[in-house]
Every structure is written in structure tokens, then in C-alpha cells.
Amino acid sequence: MMNDRNKIFEDAMKQDSPIGAxxxxxxxxxxxxxxxxxxxxxVFGKTGAGKxxxxxxxxxxDVCEIxxxxxxxxxxxxxxxxLGGKGIKLLDVPxxxxxxxxxxxYAELYRSLLPELDLVLWVIKGDDRAFSSDETFYxxxxxxxxxxxxxxxxxxxxxxxxxxxxxxxxxxxxxGAKQASNIEQKRKNVADIFGLPLSxxxxxxxxxxxxxxxxxxxxxELLPNDKKAIVLDAVKADNRSEHSKTEAxxxxxxxxxxxxxxxxxxxxxxxAVVKAISNVISKIFSWW
Ligand SMILES: Nc1nc2c(ncn2[C@@H]2O[C@H](COP(=O)(O)OP(=O)(O)OP(=O)(O)O)[C@@H](O)[C@H]2O)c(=O)[nH]1
Ligand SMILES: [Mg+2]
Numbered sequence: 001m002m003n004d005r006n007k008i009f010e011d012a013m014k015q016d017s018p019i020g021a022x023x024x025x026x027x028x029x030x031x032x033x034x035x036x037x038x039x040x041x042x043v044f045g046k047t048g049a050g051k052x053x054x055x056x057x058x059x060x061x062d063v064c065e066i067x068x069x070x071x072x073x074x075x076x077x078x079x080x081x082x083l084g085g086k087g088i089k090l091l092d093v094p095x096x097x098x099x100x101x102x103x104x105x106y107a108e109l110y111r112s113l114l115p116e117l118d119l120v121l122w123v124i125k126g127d128d129r130a131f132s133s134d135e136t137f138y139x140x141x142x143x144x145x146x147x148x149x150x151x152x153x154x155x156x157x158x159x160x161x162x163x164x165x166x167x168x169x170x171x172x173x174x175x176g177a178k179q180a181s182n183i184e185q186k187r188k189n190v191a192d193i194f195g196l197p198l199s200x201x202x203x204x205x206x207x208x209x210x211x212x213x214x215x216x217x218x219x220x221e222l223l224p225n226d227k228k229a230i231v232l233d234a235v236k237a238d239n240r241s242e243h244s245k246t247e248a249x250x251x252x253x254x255x256x257x258x259x260x261x262x263x264x265x266x267x268x269x270x271x272a273v274v275k276a277i278s279n280v281i282s283k284i285f286s287w288w
Pocket of ligand 1: 159
């Protein structure tokens with residue numbers, strides 16, 4: 001894949017761009033390093049919240065182990081999703097809230113992982129009543145990173161179980177009216193607890209494949225320009241909306257314009273070079 005990419009890239013640049021070989025080389029290196037970056041996504045939350053299930057639903061079938069037995073994920077599962085470029089690194093970590101001993105150990109683990117993460121996805125069980133362990137973990141560990149501008153999204157998972165759960169409409173895969181209003185209430189509640197805007201708390205159901213497109217939309221919006229396309233590429237095709245595709249494309253093109261403008265001193269050449277590069281990118285990402 002990597003070699004294919006290099007070849008397509010070089011050919012396109014030779015044909016279409018009005019600049020010299022040394023400029024092409026420099027631009028090539030810089031765009032390639034954006035493409036080769038491997039974003040790391042950490043999936044945190046209480047045990048049994050559905051972290052592993054949600055990873056599978058968002059990114060693909062069976063990338064993470066799931067078990068109906070309590071406390072399934074015992075050590076961090078590092079899954080490399082290789083598509084297009086190097087893909088992304090998905091860290092499905094063990095859940096907190098099982099025992100005090102474990103929580104101390106896992107707090108250390110979360111703390112050590114955080115500096116390398118581009119995005120933290122916090123998974124909460126929608127029908128949980130108490131969020132105190134989530135709150136403690138979030139405030140002590142994650143909040144300093146979020147305050148530094150690190151993208152953070154809460155997935156309010158298992159909303160199919162929120163009362164009255166019998167209202168869940170299987171035919172359209174949507175909550176019933178009363179259930180929808182209780183879900184919205186819970187969402188507000190969680191946003192308050194975490195001190196987040198409502199837009200960062202997304203109601204989902206991993207099992208029912210509900211809300212996943214909205215979750216991906218939000219994630220792509222929050223990521224920096226140079227990482228949107230790579231993360232979107234790792235997401236299952238069903239979960240990519242036109243909105244997130246446009247967002248990821250524009251982000252990537254902005255990044256390319258930035259790079260080319262820095263390297264090529266002549267303004268008229270920039271447009272042609274950017275066009276040549278975006279032609280190449282469109283061959284790398286199937287959804288482009
Ligand atoms: N009804 C329903 N059940 C779910 C949903 N998501 C997960 N589950 C179930 O919840 C249980 C726990 O899911 P996991 O994905 O293993 O949870 P986890 O957060 O990875 O748990 P640990 O690895 O122990 O931290 C499994 O039985 C899942 O099938 C959902 O959206 N709706
Ligand atoms: Mg798990």
C-alpha cells in the first residue's frame with residue numbers, strides 16, 4: 001500500500017505540477033508524514049459499559065474482545081487498524097469501578113496512556129444510576145488533558161436499555177417518545193457531571209448500531225485538521241456521513257495548502273500543486 005501510494009504520488013506530481021523536483025521532494029515528504037501519522041484513540045470507562053462493543057460497532061467487526069462475564073478486558077488491547085496509511089491505534093483499556101485495588105492499577109495505566117492519545121472516548125452505561133467512579137476518574141485523570149484542548153467525547157451507551165426500554169422500536173431502530181425524552185434527560189445529566197457541552201455527549205447503542213454516525217461526526221469535528229481523514233478512514237463505511245467526509249476532506253486540504261504554501265514561494269503554483277495532491281489523496285481514501 002505504502003509503495004503504491006508513493007508511486008501514485010510521484011507520477012501525479014511529475015505530470016501536473018509546475019514546480020521543480022526539489023520542491024516536489026520536500027512537499028512529498030511532508031504530506032507523506034501527515035499520511036503516515038498513526039492517531040491513537042483511547043477508549044475509557046467503567047467495566048461493562050460497552051467499550052469493546054462500541055469499538056467493534058464503530059471501527060469494524062470483532063476488533064475487540066467482548067464478554068458477557070463481568071470484567072472482560074483485563075489488559076489493554078492495542079488494535080492497529082490498517083487502511084490507507086498506517087491506520088489508527090485503538091486502545092481498548094480495562095474498565096474501572098470493579099474494585100479499589102484494580103482501580104489504582106488502572107488509574108496508573110490510564111495516566112501513562114493519556115499523553116500519547118489524540119482522542120479520548122469515554123463510555124458510560126446509559127442505564128447506570130451512579131456515575132461517581134466515572135466522575136472521580138475523569139476529574140482526577142482526564143480533565144487536565146481535556147483542559148489542554150485534547151478531543152474528548154462521551155458515548156452514552158446502551159441507551160436501548162433506558163426506561164421504558166420496551167418502547168425501543170426495533171422496526172426503525174429508534175427509541176420511543178418517552179424513552180427518547182428520558183435519554184435526553186440522561187444526556188443533560190451526564191454533560192453536567194462532566195462539565196461538558198451537550199454536543200460532546202452522544203447517545204448511542206453499540207448493540208443496536210444506534211447513534212454511531214452522530215458519534216463519528218462529533219469525533220471528526222473535534223480532531224485537528226491533519227488527523228480527521230485518517231481516523232475517518234478507519235471507521236466502518238456505514239458510520240461515515242457526508243458531513244464527516246466533507247469535514248475530513250476540508251481538513252486535509254487545508255493542511256495540504258498550509259504545507260504547499262510554506263514550501264513553494266510562488267502563489268500561482270500553489271493551486272496546481274494542491275490540485276495534483278488532492279487527486280492522489282482521492283485514490284488513497286476510498287470514501288474521498
Ligand atoms: N443492550 C445493550 N447491551 C450492550 C450494549 N453495549 C454493550 N452491551 C453489552 O454489555 C456487556 C459488556 O460489554 P463489553 O463491550 O464487554 O464492555 P466493556 O466496557 O468492554 O467491559 P470491560 O472490558 O469489562 O471493561 C456485553 O454483554 C455487551 O453485549 C448496548 O448498546 N446495548
Ligand atoms: Mg472490554
